[in-house]
Amino acid sequence: MPTFATAPAFAVAGVVAVVLTALSGRYGYHRDELYFLAAGQNLDWGYVDQPPLTPLLARISTFLFGDTPMGLRVVSTLASAITVVVVALIAREFGGSRAGQMAAAVCAAVSGFVLGVGHLVSTATYDLLAWMLIVLFAVKLLRTGEGRWWLALGLTAGIALQNKYLVVLPVGALLAAVLIVGPRPVLRSWWLPAGVAVAGFVALPNVLWQFQHGWPQLTVAGGISSDDGIENRITFVPLQLLQLSPFLLPVWVAGFRQLWRTPWARSVALAYPLLCVVVLAVGGKSYYALPLLLPIVAAGATPAADWLDGHRRAGVGALVLTAVTSAVFALPMLPASAVGFVLPINKEQGEQLGWPSLASAVADQWNRIPAEERSSAAIFSINYGEAGALRRYGPALGLPPAYSGHMSFADWGQPADIQTGPVLLVEIERTLTLERYFRNCSEVGTIDSIVANDEDGAALVRCDAPADEWSTLWPKLRRYY
Known part of the structure; x- marks a missing residue:
C-alpha cells in the first residue's frame, strides 16, 4: 500500500x-x-x-x-x-x-x-x-x-x-x-x-x-x-x-x-x-x-x-x-439578484432567499386582523418551508406559531378547536383543494421574492373561519408530499 x-x-x-x-x-x-x-x-x-x-x-x-x-x-x-x-x-x-x-x-x-x-x-x-x-x-x-x-x-x-x-x-x-x-x-x-x-x-x-x-x-x-x-x-x-x-x-x-x-x-x-x-x-x-x-x-x-x-x-x-x-x-x-442564472442547474440556490421577507409579509397581513379577533385566529401554511420560516422569524415579528399539515409539521401541533376566528393561509398558489376547508376566503396579498423560487408569487389568503373544528379538519389537511 x-x-x-x-x-x-x-x-x-x-x-x-x-x-x-x-x-x-x-x-x-x-x-x-x-x-x-x-x-x-x-x-x-x-x-x-x-x-x-x-x-x-x-x-x-x-x-x-x-x-x-x-x-x-x-x-x-x-x-x-x-x-x-x-x-x-x-x-x-x-x-x-x-x-x-x-x-x-x-x-x-x-x-x-x-x-x-x-x-x-x-x-x-x-x-x-x-x-x-x-x-x-x-x-x-x-x-x-x-x-x-x-x-x-x-x-x-x-x-x-x-x-x-x-x-x-x-x-x-x-x-x-x-x-x-x-x-x-x-x-x-x-x-x-x-x-x-x-x-x-x-x-x-x-x-x-x-x-x-x-x-x-x-x-x-x-x-x-x-x-x-x-x-x-x-x-x-x-x-x-x-x-x-x-x-x-x-x-x-x-x-x-x-x-x-x-x-x-x-x-x-x-x-x-x-x-x-x-x-x-x-x-x-x-x-x-x-x-x-x-x-x-x-x-x-x-x-x-x-x-x-x-x-x-x-x-x-x-x-x-x-x-x-x-x-x-x-x-x-x-449577488442575490443574479441567482436566477444558476437556478436551471441548481434550484437550491433560490431556496435560500426570501424567507425573512415572507415572514414580514405574513406579519403585515396578520396585523390587519382586528386585535380582538387575533386570539381566536390562526396561521396555516401549505408547506414545511413556509411553516419553518414563520416558526424561525415569526416570534420577533409578534406572530403566533404557524401550523402546517405538511410532512412532520402535522405532528407538531394543530390549532385548538376554540380557534374559530380568521385563518391566514400561506399558499404557493391558490387552490380549492385547500380553501374548501375554510369559509369565505379572499386573497389579501402575495409574496414577492428576489428570485423566481417556489415562494415567488405565493398567495396570502384570509378566510373568515375554519369550515369545521380543527380536530376534524386536521387529518384532511395532512400532506405527505
Whole structure:
C-alpha cells in the first residue's frame, strides 16, 4: 500500500472548510434547513419523511455554534471536509500514488456536488460521507478478503440508515456487482451476517418508529416518484455530468477503465451503472446515484496526476475552471439578484432567499386582523418551508406559531378547536383543494421574492373561519408530499 498523503489531503480538506465557512452566511437558510431546525426542537426516533440524525445534528450545531445559518452549517462543513479526506483514502486503496491521492482530494473538493451539499445542512450532506466510508470499507474488504471489514460496513450502514434510507442503494448495488463479477468469496464469510446484524441493531429504533406509525416514509417516497418521476428520468444524465462537473469527465472515464482492468475492483466500477438503472426505474432524483461517481474519480486520479506531469499548464487551467464553475453554481457567490442564472442547474440556490421577507409579509397581513379577533385566529401554511420560516422569524415579528399539515409539521401541533376566528393561509398558489376547508376566503396579498423560487408569487389568503373544528379538519389537511 502506498503511504497516505496525509498533509496534502488534509490541506485540501482545510481549504474546502475555509471556503464553505466563509460563504455559509452569505444568503440565508434553505427551506429544508428551516424544517430541520423545527424537527430539532421536536426530537424523536423518526419523522414522516426521514430518520432522526440530520435534525439531531442541526440541533447540536446550533446549540454549539449559534442559531444562525453559519452556526447551523458548521457540522455540515466538517462532514464535507472529512469526505474529501475519505476520497483520498479510497484513491490510496486503489494503489494511488501520493500525487494521485492529492489529485483525488482536489477533484472531490472542486466537484459541484460536494460543494453544494457541503454548503447546506441536508440529509444528502451526511449521506455522502456515509457512502464514501461504505465504499472505503468495501474496497478494503474486496482488496484484502478480510471479512472483519463487514463489521465496519454494517456499523456505517446502520448509522447511515438513521440519516436516510437511500444507503440501501449503494450497498445493494455493490452486493449485486460482486455477485456478477466477483470476488464472490467475500460473500461466503460469517462476518457478513454479523455486519448485517450490526446494521440492523443500530437502525432498529427508527425502523420501529416507522412500523408504529404505519411506514409513512413509503408514502412520501411514492409521492416523490409519482410527482417528479418523468422529469427526474429526463434530466438524469445531464445532471450527473453537470452536478459532478463536466470537466471531471476524463478522470471519471480513466477511473472506470482502471477499475475494470483490476479484477478485485471491477465490482466497484459496475456498481455505479447498476445503481443508475435502479434510480431511473423508480424515478429517483439524479443525486441518488451521484456519490458512487466519486470512488470512480478517485481511481482515475493517479492516471490524471501522471498526465498532469506533462501538461501542467492545461491541467491547472482545467482545475481552476472546474473550481470556478462549481463554486458559481453550487455556492452563494453571485449577488442575490443574479441567482436566477444558476437556478436551471441548481434550484437550491433560490431556496435560500426570501424567507425573512415572507415572514414580514405574513406579519403585515396578520396585523390587519382586528386585535380582538387575533386570539381566536390562526396561521396555516401549505408547506414545511413556509411553516419553518414563520416558526424561525415569526416570534420577533409578534406572530403566533404557524401550523402546517405538511410532512412532520402535522405532528407538531394543530390549532385548538376554540380557534374559530380568521385563518391566514400561506399558499404557493391558490387552490380549492385547500380553501374548501375554510369559509369565505379572499386573497389579501402575495409574496414577492428576489428570485423566481417556489415562494415567488405565493398567495396570502384570509378566510373568515375554519369550515369545521380543527380536530376534524386536521387529518384532511395532512400532506405527505
